[in-house]
Amino acid sequence: MSLAESIEQLPxxxxxxxxxxxxDEGAKREIRRQTLKAVAxxxxxxxxxxxxxxxARGWGTGGLQLTLSxxxxxxxxxxxxxxxDDSVNAVNIRKFIERVTSVNTTTDTEKASVIxxxxxxxxxxxxxxxxxxxxxxxxxxxxxxEPSERETRRMHAEADYSRMWLFLYEDIVKYNQITxxxxxxxxxxxxxxMDPSPIPRWDIPRLHMGDALFLFxxxxxxxxxxxxxxxxxxxxxxxDHRFNVEDFTDKVCMRCGSENTYLDELVDDATGKRIxxxxxxxxxxxxxxxxxxxxx
Amino acid sequence: xxxxxxxxxxxxxxxxxxxxxxxxxxQTGPDYGRNQCPVCGTxxxxxxxxxxxxxxxxxxxxGESGSGKSTVIKMLxxxxxxxxxxxxxxxxKIETDNRxxxxxxxxxxxxxxxxxxxxxxxxxxxNPHLGxxxxxxxxxxxxxxxxxxxxxxxxxxxxxxxxxxxxxxxxISRMDEAPxxxxxxxxxxVQIAKxxxxxxxxxxxxxxTTGLDVSVQARVLDLIRKLQQEMDVATLVxxxxxxxxxxxxxxxxxxxxxxxxEAGLTDQILEDPQxxxxxxxxxSALH
Numbered sequence: 001m002s003l004a005e006s007i008e009q010l011p012x013x014x015x016x017x018x019x020x021x022x023x024d025e026g027a028k029r030e031i032r033r034q035t036l037k038a039v040a041x042x043x044x045x046x047x048x049x050x051x052x053x054x055x056a057r058g059w060g061t062g063g064l065q066l067t068l069s070x071x072x073x074x075x076x077x078x079x080x081x082x083x084x085d086d087s088v089n090a091v092n093i094r095k096f097i098e099r100v101t102s103v104n105t106t107t108d109t110e111k112a113s114v115i116x117x118x119x120x121x122x123x124x125x126x127x128x129x130x131x132x133x134x135x136x137x138x139x140x141x142x143x144x145x146e147p148s149e150r151e152t153r154r155m156h157a158e159a160d161y162s163r164m165w166l167f168l169y170e171d172i173v174k175y176n177q178i179t180x181x182x183x184x185x186x187x188x189x190x191x192x193x194m195d196p197s198p199i200p201r202w203d204i205p206r207l208h209m210g211d212a213l214f215l216f217x218x219x220x221x222x223x224x225x226x227x228x229x230x231x232x233x234x235x236x237x238x239x240d241h242r243f244n245v246e247d248f249t250d251k252v253c254m255r256c257g258s259e260n261t262y263l264d265e266l267v268d269d270a271t272g273k274r275i276x277x278x279x280x281x282x283x284x285x286x287x288x289x290x291x292x293x294x295x296x
Numbered sequence: 297x298x299x300x301x302x303x304x305x306x307x308x309x310x311x312x313x314x315x316x317x318x319x320x321x322x323q324t325g326p327d328y329g330r331n332q333c334p335v336c337g338t339x340x341x342x343x344x345x346x347x348x349x350x351x352x353x354x355x356x357x358x359g360e361s362g363s364g365k366s367t368v369i370k371m372l373x374x375x376x377x378x379x380x381x382x383x384x385x386x387x388x389k390i391e392t393d394n395r396x397x398x399x400x401x402x403x404x405x406x407x408x409x410x411x412x413x414x415x416x417x418x419x420x421x422x423n424p425h426l427g428x429x430x431x432x433x434x435x436x437x438x439x440x441x442x443x444x445x446x447x448x449x450x451x452x453x454x455x456x457x458x459x460x461x462x463x464x465x466x467x468i469s470r471m472d473e474a475p476x477x478x479x480x481x482x483x484x485x486v487q488i489a490k491x492x493x494x495x496x497x498x499x500x501x502x503x504x505t506t507g508l509d510v511s512v513q514a515r516v517l518d519l520i521r522k523l524q525q526e527m528d529v530a531t532l533v534x535x536x537x538x539x540x541x542x543x544x545x546x547x548x549x550x551x552x553x554x555x556x557x558e559a560g561l562t563d564q565i566l567e568d569p570q571x572x573x574x575x576x577x578x579x580s581a582l583h
Contacts, residue, residue, distance in 0.1 A: 163440070169443065173436065
């Protein structure tokens, strides 16, 4: 079935005055063109004409525009916010996309073809054909070491990254470790240093040589960048100070019992006790169900 | 004595600020006592400068303010783009030499120039603010140069930084302190340590002692002479101070109004100056 035919067979369009997926076709085409360029130059930030969305800039408009420009009627959509399908940001964006496209949605990572995410990568391995779209607040990894945009662009163009390395070196001299928590800078395809968006360090190794396409959209900053499948993504590290992921030794999820997932820490106000649950709620539920810990 | 190829050969180095016209070069220079073209108003910072630096030698460039000597050193370090000229390198570092063989490095992309600079050059500026990051530790400043050259081991970089700071007589106990807390002489010594960190083939010194008081000047000069001999690095010294030129250099070029007016052995130039301007310069010296 062609795209035009499948659009015609959509259930009754509630918002006939808008194009399919809200954004007008010309704008979609522009976003797709910049996305193709981003895929062709892994890790390079491509400027794009960020459109006005019915969500404030800084609330996921970059990711939203990518999703809307790529999604088709046959897609299966999943939206998460820090691993959760049920947080306000995720629910609102999902509802909005459902409303303007009538696509089917899911919480199951395996079934989704397009996943929009804020600050997490789902625990389950992403397969060939899936697209993960990140919402990015600050696309420029060098912003902390050089405030001038013109200068950071020159630094990227000439692969002049000594100042980023110097920043890490000074961190080690001062604190004997690299103190970056999230937004850990990575080298993509051996060429560009890239901001992976504020995902935890835990997720960084899963960007390396992935099977899925990773797209990054920064609506406020008007940038798109990408990691195509099977691209090297290496966190910056020194020979004698290696990159580390968060340490969850001896900690398990209290809901599903998983031992190898990224965990959220919860403190019980009454008792002061610390408990841990999976940050990826859909995965947690699936794992719990498989272990017979949940009914229904 | 074996005559070696010069490590750097520059011909016809020219830099102008302004539109430029056909009369620029013939209407300026020491003969007219000006470097601004009367026809189009273009300032000729320097024109037609030829020089060669041989391995291990120290070449001096002397002249008054505005004579174009700093422009020459900045063009050689690619800090400013030359309008005309040819610079060839023969550094003895195989990787660099393979890249630059028989080519004009002034025509390289800024990426290519940076690679050459990182591999074979070191520079010390008159103003430490140009050469150092004042908010980053002294050790970090030296490490930056090493990071540019591809070092990726913190322990090794700290060892090398400590060794260089020790050589330049900066207390190692202050290695993790930022240079903004240092005295002028100490900042200059950190700059020297940074310039030497990647074992350069060519060291560029741009008015290194200007602005320091005399006793500190003497110590910095002593240090430079000692390190220069120890490391056998070819050096270009730019200064308006004949004392510095006398102490450090073996050959000297005298510049005025953007042109070289005299060149030769330093002793010869200081004892028997030929050009009227050089004679004036030598007789104006305070001792």
